[in-house]
Amino acid sequence: MTRNHYYLSIADLAHARGNDPRFAYDGAGPNDFAAELQQSLSNDSLFDRWRAAQPDPDAVDTSLAAVDPSAQVNAQVADLHTEVDLITDLPMSVVRHRLFLLIGGAWKLRDMRPA
DSSP, X not given: OOOEEEEEEESOGGGOOOSSTTTSOOOSSHHHHHHHHHHHHHSSHHHHHHHHXXXXXXXXXXXXXXXXXXXXXXXXEETXXXXXXXXXXXXXXXXXXXXXXXXXXXXXXXXXXXO
């Protein structure tokens, strides 16, 4: 698989939360978010908890279960927003799913390039 470098922006990380508090980000800053996103991409614990909570767990698209143990996430505050740099071989569909679980639609993809 091709490794990609995703450049994301979060306007207000302090209030960025997913719709379901069982899966939503609950940290205090960019470093906490980077660690939580990296964990959600590098192992299947968040996905497994989410899948178990679905009405029909067996009907869940298994492609969303993909993980990348070597995913790298860095986040920092810049000009009153949070910039996130993510390097992974996961497809955008998986990255998007994990981001929506953690922080809902509070993020924006600024750019994506081969890593």
